[in-house]
Amino acid sequence: MDIQQLKYFLALAEELHFWNTSAKMNITQSALSRQIQSLENELRVQLFYRDKRNVKLTPAGKFLQEKWSEEVSRMDSFQQMARQIHLGESGMLRIAHPDSISSSVIPDFVKKISVTFPKLTLELVQLTNETQEDYLKNYKIDLAFSRDKNRSPVIDEKNLASEDLCLVVPEHHHFKTLEEISTETLKHERFMLTTGHDSSSYNMLVQEVIKSYHISLDSYIRCEFGSTIISLIKSGLGISIMPQSYQFHQNSGIRFIPLPFVTDLYIQWRKDDPNPILNNILALV
Numbered sequence: 001m002d003i004q005q006l007k008y009f010l011a012l013a014e015e016l017h018f019w020n021t022s023a024k025m026n027i028t029q030s031a032l033s034r035q036i037q038s039l040e041n042e043l044r045v046q047l048f049y050r051d052k053r054n055v056k057l058t059p060a061g062k063f064l065q066e067k068w069s070e071e072v073s074r075m076d077s078f079q080q081m082a083r084q085i086h087l088g089e090s091g092m093l094r095i096a097h098p099d100s101i102s103s104s105v106i107p108d109f110v111k112k113i114s115v116t117f118p119k120l121t122l123e124l125v126q127l128t129n130e131t132q133e134d135y136l137k138n139y140k141i142d143l144a145f146s147r148d149k150n151r152s153p154v155i156d157e158k159n160l161a162s163e164d165l166c167l168v169v170p171e172h173h174h175f176k177t178l179e180e181i182s183t184e185t186l187k188h189e190r191f192m193l194t195t196g197h198d199s200s201s202y203n204m205l206v207q208e209v210i211k212s213y214h215i216s217l218d219s220y221i222r223c224e225f226g227s228t229i230i231s232l233i234k235s236g237l238g239i240s241i242m243p244q245s246y247q248f249h250q251n252s253g254i255r256f257i258p259l260p261f262v263t264d265l266y267i268q269w270r271k272d273d274p275n276p277i278l279n280n281i282l283a284l285v
Contacts, residue, residue: 009068010072018033047060092123095142096126096141113281125141126225127141129203132146133150139270143267145265147265148200163243165241166243168242169233173255191238209241221237
């Protein structure tokens with residue numbers, strides 16, 4: 001007994017006519033008859049009452065029609081899902097991204113994926129710079145947006161965009177333009193910075209800004225995610241150096257002043273990853 005025999009049985013159970021069924025299933029009438037006879041012999045169950053003019057289901061045939069139609073429908077669905085996964089049109093994709101692009105890059109990116117691959121499930125996570133590379137290497141995520149340049153030989157990346165770093169201050173702050181920012185005017189400010197390893201390219205860039213203005217960090221706050229820092233700035237607890245993308249977070253009560261320093265945004269993935277879903281998403285990028 002195989003899936004094709006079950007489909008022949010279900011088609012005949014629906015039509016109750018050998019000639020109509022054989023035409024529908026693209027099989028000769030004698031071949032259809034042999035398939036049904038073989039199925040009955042294997043099951044040792046009569047499925048149809050039949051004579052030269054009529055075909056009717058037996059009670060056992062009616063029972064199996066009900067049960068097998070459900071099973072065949074499920075199997076067809078499973079096969080379709082398997083094909084979609086194989087073609088990269090279905091399944092799960094886990095994507096990590098920095099907080100800064102939650103309201104800029106990510107909405108457009110997710111929309112494009114959802115329109116092109118509506119059966120694909122996406123899981124979005126935010127990780128620290130230190131854990132993101134480890135998650136990617138160990139298959140805990142499939143794709144990562146990052147402001148850190150990759151240094152691992154097992155990860156590929158593409159530079160997607162560049163943007164200004166900004167001095168982020170409360171709206172009522174006396175800083176309004178770049179010309180007002182200097183070593184002298186910054187020396188009494190309290191800074192809030194994101195956490196991160198000193199070797200990361202993004203943190204090295206922030207340190208470059210700090211050294212350029214000779215900023216003293218005798219008293220400052222460190223926080224893992226930028227959205228929290230934004231809230232602290234609104235409360236008047238200090239100022240920060242952040243990517244301009246945070247400006248898209250619809251943050252009232254704060255001001256972004258572009259600095260002459262540029263941060264890059266990369267997309268990163270495992271080198272030679274055979275996942276067809278990932279390859280399709282990279283093609284969109």
